[in-house]
Amino acid sequence: MDAAIRLKVNGALREVSCDPDAPLLAVLRNELDLKAARFGCGHERCGACLVLLDGVPTYSCAFPVSAVREREVVTVEGLGTEAAPHPIQTALLEEQAGQCGYCLSGIQISAAALLAKTTSPSRDEIKAALEPNLCRCGVHLRVIHAVERAAAMLRQGAAA
Amino acid sequence: MIRNTLPQSLVDNPRLDQWIAFEPDRTVTLKTGKVEIGQGILTALRQIAAEELDLQPPQLKLLSGDTELTPAEAFTAGSLSVEIGGGAVRLVCAEVRARMLESAAAKLGTDAAELAVEAGEITRAGTSTGLDYWSLAGTIDLSAQATGSVPTKRPSDFRVVGRSEQRIDLPVKVFGGGFIHDMVLPGMLHARIVHRPWTGAQLSTPDEAVGRLAGPGVEFVRDGDFVAFVSPDETACAAALGRAWLRLEWTGGEPFAPEQSEAEWLLSLPTKDRQIGPDNAPAPDAAFRVEARYSRPYLAHASIGPSCALALFKDGRLDVWSHSQGVGPLGGSIARALGLAPGSVAVHHAQGAGCYGHNGADDVAMDAAIVALRRPGTPIRVLWMREDELSSSPFGAAMVTEIAAGCDADGRVLDWTLRVTSPTHVSRPGAHGEIHLLSAEALATPVPRPEGREFPDERGGGATRNSFALYDLPPQRIIHRLVPRLPIRTSALRGLGTLGNVFAIESAIDEIAERAGRDPVAYRLSIMSDPRARRVIERAAEMAAWNPDDEGGTGSGRGIAFSRYKNHAAYAAVVAEVEVDEEVRVKRLFAAVDAGLVINPDGAINQVEGGAIQAVSWATKEQVRFEDGRVATATWDVYPILRFPEVPEVEVQLVGDPNDPPLGIGEVALGPTAAAIGNAVAHALGVRVRNLPLSRDRVMAAAMEAG
Numbered sequence: 030m031d032a033a034i035r036l037k038v039n040g041a042l043r044e045v046s047c048d049p050d051a052p053l054l055a056v057l058r059n060e061l062d063l064k065a066a067r068f069g070c071g072h073e074r075c076g077a078c079l080v081l082l083d084g085v086p087t088y089s090c091a092f093p094v095s096a097v098r099e100r101e102v103v104t105v106e107g108l109g110t111e112a113a114p115h116p117i118q119t120a121l122l123e124e125q126a127g128q129c130g131y132c133l134s135g136i137q138i139s140a141a142a143l144l145a146k147t148t149s150p151s152r153d154e155i156k157a158a159l160e161p162n163l164c165r166c167g168v169h170l171r172v173i174h175a176v177e178r179a180a181a182m183l184r185q186g187a188a189a
Numbered sequence: 190m191i192r193n194t195l196p197q198s199l200v201d202n203p204r205l206d207q208w209i210a211f212e213p214d215r216t217v218t219l220k221t222g223k224v225e226i227g228q229g230i231l232t233a234l235r236q237i238a239a240e241e242l243d244l245q246p247p248q249l250k251l252l253s254g255d256t257e258l259t260p261a262e263a264f265t266a267g268s269l270s271v272e273i274g275g276g277a278v279r280l281v282c283a284e285v286r287a288r289m290l291e292s293a294a295a296k297l298g299t300d301a302a303e304l305a306v307e308a309g310e311i312t313r314a315g316t317s318t319g320l321d322y323w324s325l326a327g328t329i330d331l332s333a334q335a336t337g338s339v340p341t342k343r344p345s346d347f348r349v350v351g352r353s354e355q356r357i358d359l360p361v362k363v364f365g366g367g368f369i370h371d372m373v374l375p376g377m378l379h380a381r382i383v384h385r386p387w388t389g390a391q392l393s394t395p396d397e398a399v400g401r402l403a404g405p406g407v408e409f410v411r412d413g414d415f416v417a418f419v420s421p422d423e424t425a426c427a428a429a430l431g432r433a434w435l436r437l438e439w440t441g442g443e444p445f446a447p448e449q450s451e452a453e454w455l456l457s458l459p460t461k462d463r464q465i466g467p468d469n470a471p472a473p474d475a476a477f478r479v480e481a482r483y484s485r486p487y488l489a490h491a492s493i494g495p496s497c498a499l500a501l502f503k504d505g506r507l508d509v510w511s512h513s514q515g516v517g518p519l520g521g522s523i524a525r526a527l528g529l530a531p532g533s534v535a536v537h538h539a540q541g542a543g544c545y546g547h548n549g550a551d552d553v554a555m556d557a558a559i560v561a562l563r564r565p566g567t568p569i570r571v572l573w574m575r576e577d578e579l580s581s582s583p584f585g586a587a588m589v590t591e592i593a594a595g596c597d598a599d600g601r602v603l604d605w606t607l608r609v610t611s612p613t614h615v616s617r618p619g620a621h622g623e624i625h626l627l628s629a630e631a632l633a634t635p636v637p638r639p640e641g642r643e644f645p646d647e648r649g650g651g652a653t654r655n656s657f658a659l660y661d662l663p664p665q666r667i668i669h670r671l672v673p674r675l676p677i678r679t680s681a682l683r684g685l686g687t688l689g690n691v692f693a694i695e696s697a698i699d700e701i702a703e704r705a706g707r708d709p710v711a712y713r714l715s716i717m718s719d720p721r722a723r724r725v726i727e728r729a730a731e732m733a734a735w736n737p738d739d740e741g742g743t744g745s746g747r748g749i750a751f752s753r754y755k756n757h758a759a760y761a762a763v764v765a766e767v768e769v770d771e772e773v774r775v776k777r778l779f780a781a782v783d784a785g786l787v788i789n790p791d792g793a794i795n796q797v798e799g800g801a802i803q804a805v806s807w808a809t810k811e812q813v814r815f816e817d818g819r820v821a822t823a824t825w826d827v828y829p830i831l832r833f834p835e836v837p838e839v840e841v842q843l844v845g846d847p848n849d850p851p852l853g854i855g856e857v858a859l860g861p862t863a864a865a866i867g868n869a870v871a872h873a874l875g876v877r878v879r880n881l882p883l884s885r886d887r888v889m890a891a892a893m894e895a896g
Contacts, residue, residue: 051424058371059423065365069493070575071427074825077493105365114364121363125355125791128799129227129543130362131494137363159833163825165493166227166543167802168795169836 039107049095065105076135076162120179128166196276202260211326222262224254226544241282243306254538264515268853353791369539374568381430383416389442413633443676444818452484452587460670472603475595483693487813488585494542496549500557512541518619547680552627580820585682588689600705613641614651614685654686691860695750708737725762728781733764741872748868759784765865785849800858806831808863
């Protein structure tokens with residue numbers, strides 16, 4: 030049975046009426062019209078659906094919406110916009126780190142969480158942080174360069 | 190000079206206004222039948238048009254892949270979009286510019302040669318004439334046929350072509366949109382499809398039981414062995430499908446068997462054989478012979494986003510939104526399969542996740558069409574699940590390539606025979622005149638799967654693609670053994686037969702070099718007279734600081750491989766460096782590519798890098814397997830692909846001459862990368878693994894055998 034669920038998403042309080050067992054991903058996409066988190070596998074194996082829950086990258090494809098509770102959900106729409114992009118978004122475009130682009134939402138979530146912890150990640154730390162994210166087109170190296178570029182932007186921003 | 194022969198796309202769509210329109214908002218619409226599948230084609234085509242029209246790229250808007258609005262250009266495939274589609278755009282735009290200048294000259298009472306174009310404005314001696322494309326558009330007849338006779342720009346005059354341009358479709362995707370998966374039509378219902386677990390399986394579960402599986406709020410559509418669950422609630426729909434996967438009962442047909450997982454199973458099946466090239470016989474004076482059997486397995490497309498489609502059947506007209514590579518052929522096949530008039534089906538391209546060949550895009554569109562016909566007036570959105578994507582899409586065909594060569598003591602080849610055994614590599618909708626849609630086979634009035642037929646050699650071939658070695662060899666005998674009937678559905682995957690054949694040829698070349706005591710690079714150069722091929726081989730070796738004296742056998746190794754895609758597209762040589770203990774780890778790749786004129790260098794490098802990384806995944810990890818009658822590799826846990834920590838460093842150099850015509854680049858890296866890894870593994874281990882993938886099991890077995 031549907032239930033009223035309250036969510037804090039990208040800084041706003043949202044209320045939806047849905048099956049409490051519905052995956053958070055379906056609620057974001059179909060109830061809240063937030064399309065950035067993408068369906069890839071439904072088994073928490075590809076990272077296309079990653080969102081931040083209180084800053085922690087979390088697979089939304091199998092996460093019951095009712096289990097979110099008080100935690101703050103951040104999707105790519107909440108990371109930045111074309112007018113006010115997050116450094117990882119700027120860096121992905123500057124590095125042209127994409128072919129089809131389907132994996133890039135989840136990659137941004139993994140990268141943003143890493144960059145929130147450190148603005149000087151090593152190559153191995155970047156690869157480890159992106160381990161949950163599958164990419165089939167083979168843009169991995171450009172993505173790694175983009176994370177390094179975003180880290181540099183954040184360091185410069187902090188120094189300024 | 191760029192050749193001015195008419196590309197097929199222009200022959201098929203000769204009117205200028207099929208390609209171009211001048212809009213009231215002072216933009217220009219460029220219409221193309223080629224579609225974006227993650228390869229950056231729209232960006233490259235916009236560069237070509239901007240170049241010939243003397244526009245700034247942002248002044249051009251792209252309209253792509255629509256059966257009613259854009260040129261019919263068949264499939265976006267075969268690394269032909271820049272050569273053929275781009276060739277047409279180049280000629281059309283040069284001709285439109287010339288007509289505009291003639292019209293302006295008449296108005297100004299001057300000679301067209303006195304005039305130029307800057308960002309769409311007509312100028313004379315650097316000053317504006319007050320005329321521009323938009324004010325002149327009414328004066329020229331865009332319904333005229335293109336002649337293709339207007340000279341295009343010389344490469345030395347290029348401003349936009351040859352410059353790295355940012356991908357036009359990337360920003361929207363970075364900021365969270367841009368995919369067919371995101372489309373919502375008013376009143377849309379979601380659907381999930383039960384695909385048959387094996388070829389010819391019959392659903393023995395009665396309708397009432399299927400209805401109980403649907404659950405509350407979910408309806409089901411059944412037509413023969415086709416079942417769809419339909420609901421406004423996507424989650425409920427997916428839950429119904431999950432129950433159906435567990436509970437539906439299937440009989441008959443041809444359940445898959447484990448032995449079918451190995452390419453060598455193909456050798457037990459009936460074949461249709463033909464020979465290309467002359468008869469030959471083992472050279473009696475050969476100092477040694479290399480005779481070896483190589484193989485590649487069935488591969489899954491494994492796109493990160495599952496296939497998706499929308500369809501609406503209303504007032505006798507069916508509209509389909511699809512990420513197909515060929516909207517025209519897809520619409521034709523859907524119409525035939527469902528008994529609709531050809532003109533009543535329109536297909537509109539919408540972008541999907543990465544496409545590397547004939548994946549589930551067409552089949553999911555058919556799924557949506559079947560359901561839409563049962564729900565007139567209601568838009569239907571079908572999303573495949575991961576399991577559909579990995580088990581119901583056509584697979585890239587397994588192949589066995591056998592090579593027999595007799596050589597003199599220096600390794601000079603005296604006789605050469607290549608025998609390739611494979612099912613078809615092309616069963617796209619409309620190919621060979623067939624419908625070729627998965628769910629059409631399951632309907633109560635089915636369209637049975639036809640015998641496999643192969644893509645013609647003059648278009649690059651399927652299993653025979655790159656089966657002819659470009660080296661200076663004696664007359665080559667090629668035997669193509671097509672397996673026409675098998676329960677596994679195979680079709681185009683990036684490069685078609687190139688992976689199997691280049692892996693085999695380049696492995697055999699290394700085996701010959703080794704027997705003759707020659708360095709692999711020096712040996713290749715000694716039997717290669719094409720200067721462009723020599724240049725990529727030499728450059729890749731330089732990039733990798735190739736050391737001929739490296740004996741190998743220490744657990745780390747390097748290998749080189751070369752091919753020219755389809756033997757008439759771009760050239761590539763790749764050096765791979767690997768470490769092998771129980772598993773193969775590819776550390777670095779160096780690729781030198783000659784694609785002639787490159788429209789968008791960064792885009793081309795991206796394609797080569799991506800192809801190389803995809804080939805690492807294919808060569809070291811991937812194999813579709815069958816068990817218990819079904820595809821056993823239906824999830825990422827059992828069909829793993831390369832992950833971030835496993836990705837090698839890749840260095841790419843483009844070494845082509847911009848005065849040479851542009852050559853397709855999208856598939857150039859795959860074969861040579863896989864083959865270079867194979868050669869590097871042999872160098873590292875001192876023993877060769879001849880069957881892909883170079884998995885832990887195969888490497889261990891080869892090492893054990895070598896003692």
